[in-house]
Amino acid sequence: MNEFSERLIDQNPEVGADNIYFQFKEYRLENLLSAAKISTISGWNVLDLGCGSKDSTSVDFGDDRRFEAWFPRVCAANGAARVVGVDLYDQSPEDKNVYEHIRADLKPLLTGEVLVKKFGKQSFNLINTEGFLLHKEPGAAFSGAMGFSEMIMASRGTEEQRQKVDRLIENLLKQSMKLLKPGGIASIEENAYQLQDDGTLKPLKVHFL
Numbered sequence: 046m047n048e049f050s051e052r053l054i055d056q057n058p059e060v061g062a063d064n065i066y067f068q069f070k071e072y073r074l075e076n077l078l079s080a081a082k083i084s085t086i087s088g089w090n091v092l093d094l095g096c097g098s099k100d101s102t103s104v105d106f107g108d109d110r111r112f113e114a115w116f117p118r119v120c121a122a123n124g125a126a127r128v129v130g131v132d133l134y135d136q137s138p139e140d141k142n143v144y145e146h147i148r149a150d151l152k153p154l155l156t157g158e159v160l161v162k163k164f165g166k167q168s169f170n171l172i173n174t175e176g177f178l179l180h181k182e183p184g185a186a187f188s189g190a191m192g193f194s195e196m197i198m199a200s201r202g203t204e205e206q207r208q209k210v211d212r213l214i215e216n217l218l219k220q221s222m223k224l225l226k227p228g229g230i231a232s233i234e235e236n237a238y239q240l241q242d243d244g245t246l247k248p249l250k251v252h253f254l
């Protein structure tokens with residue numbers, strides 16, 4: 046645990062390691078690392094897209110804490126050197142010193158090479174999206190997602206909308222090939238890939254939950 050995370054948890058005990066949502070994200074990180082046979086993220090640079098925010102949670106779930114920036118917190122707590130989170134909503138005040146937050150609509154950032162231009166080549170060891178580029182069949186569980194965004198609504202929408210999400214994922218993977226450092230990982234919803242020496246992304250065998 047690094048000093049920022051220690052402070053976060055000291056000042057906000059409900060955010061701490063006992064929190065079920067914190068534990069879910071630790072589980073995601075552990076599974077990723079074990080699939081990639083990597084033992085630590087110490088010193089890593091992490092980019093989390095649609096990272097969560099207390100405001101996004103309250104818009105759709107009242108006071109429930111489930112979609113706060115748990116993954117950035119977990120990465121910071123596990124020694125990442127730099128964690129950047131991007132979300133439509135503002136950063137929660139208690140996370141101010143925990144990770145760098147960019148409030149932005151990701152849709153334009155996911156097109157072309159916008160992320161590559163913004164952050165530069167080989168800038169991250171891990172790029173993560175969860176609960177953001179969802180691609181569930183219509184009628185699947187997760188009804189609460191209806192309020193979030195056009196993109197998430199697309200996960201329950203028409204074939205055309207789902208194809209749009211597919212194209213965004215495809216383009217994010219293309220950008221990841223440039224954004225990742227050698228051996229870096231892209232974990233995009235339920236799938237994860239590791240950058241190989243020849244510049245390709247190899248799927249990792251990982252079951253998140």
Ligand SMILES: C[S@@+](CC[C@H](N)C(=O)[O-])C[C@H]1O[C@@H](n2cnc3c(N)ncnc32)[C@H](O)[C@@H]1O
Binds near residue numbers: 102115
């Ligand atoms: C279901 S929550 C998941 C949060 C977090 N990744 C997690 O796994 O707990 C989806 C998040 O994506 C964000 N989001 C949705 N559409 C977005 C967009 N177009 N641009 C940026 N963020 C977006 C929402 O604000 C919300 O915080």
